Amino acid sequence: MPTANTMGLGQRTFTCQTMCLKMACICCLLLITAMVVASIIARPRIHSCEMYIPNKFSNSLAAMKSILLYANQQGWNALLGDIISVVRSEILNLAPYPEFSEKLANKHLLMIGGAKTALALRRAKQMGISLTIVDEKRMEQFVANQVKQFIGIEDFGRVGVKRPQDVLDAIRGQCLRKPADGSDPPQEQAIFDGIFTLVEDHGPLTSFLAERLNLLASSFNSAKLARNKFLMRKAMQQAGLRVPRFALVASESDLPAAAAAVGFPAFLKPVYGVQATFTARVDSLAELQGTFRRFQASFDAEAHPIYHHGTEMLLESLLGGPE
Structure with a gap:
């Protein structure tokens, strides 16, 4: 004792x-x-x-x-x-969490976009993960000799939004080539162990591809809903959750009605925006109109592919408090 x-x-x-x-x-x-x-x-x-x-x-x-x-x-x-x-x-240039490395080592993942994200490539190498990356064709220079395969698509941002089936066909065309002996190609779910994206713009595309390649991910419908702030607000409202007052603004002619419904001060943001770009507080109808015109003139879908979805905006009542 x-x-x-x-x-x-x-x-x-x-x-x-x-x-x-x-x-x-x-x-x-x-x-x-x-x-x-x-x-x-x-x-x-x-x-x-x-x-x-x-x-x-x-x-x-x-x-x-x-x-x-x-x-x-x-x-x-x-x-x-x-x-x-x-x-x-x-x-030390080692895997950050050894327990994850043991589970992910030798896995083959499909990465959608983000070829310029050097950190992702380094993490994959540290953890023993093989990557196939799908991105804009000119991005291949950033992943040379660092990935298992690169699938380049011209105008990838627009194609991924407007014609996701073309992206799927490109993946199938390069990763599921028919063997020389004429036998059937390997099953799609055996080619990749998983799929992911680091680029918010490509969320719906990633889910679309996952469903058709039998990979685990959020459903395509859920991804589209989460990507559209207006539809997301409606879904939350229908579920009985508290949301700020909000109104869709598709054109400048919608502004007076939206302002009347929401009131001031208000917050203007793109329905499809990311990274808090093109967002602003507005305190009057005149300020709202000027801000809306400025944002609409500045949208560039080539620089930010997310705007291939559309340039509609959302007006919401301003919520105060610490972030």
Whole structure:
């Protein structure tokens, strides 16, 4: 039976270990916070889009609070595990989470778009994953010798929205060639172990392809609904969920009725937009009309393929509070 002294020693040892763990996490937390602050000040980018971050100092403090909140909710061990994963992947060039690597090693995944996302290619290599990427033909230069196969499609952004069947045919044409002996090609579900996209624009296309290639993903109908902010708001409303007042704006002539239905202050955003681009608060009908005209003149479907779906906009009542 342990004595009081040995029990006390064990408790002190445990407390010391806990303190050391917390100190290590706090040091790493300070380092991460410094990196977050530096990235915010340095005007970070997502793919080709520069992120606009107002009130940089207050947002830096908010980032630090979020990390502390995560540590308090998930535990310091969880935070330390995430820090270790960053060290493994960014410094040691190893898979961030070994347990995932064991499950995904030697898998063949179909990646839709995002050929310029070097981080995805590096993560796949770290985890032993083979990639087949479908993207704009000119993107092949960014993945040379880094993927199992590249399927290039001219005007991929528009084709993926307007003619998804053409993308499916291109995949089948390159990945399911008939063997030389004339036998049947391998089953489609045996070619790929999974499908994914890192590009928000390609969500519906990814689901369309997944359904036809017998791969696990959100349904095509669900993906189309989630991609359309107006239909999503209607679906939430029909399900009995609370939503802000909203109105569809297909043309400038819809603005007076939309303003009357929603009221001011309001928020204008594209039905199909991504990354908070072409969004603005408006406080009057005149400001709404001017903002709408400016946004409509700026939409570029070649730069942002999502707008091949359409350039309709959504007017919503403004919700206040911290983000």
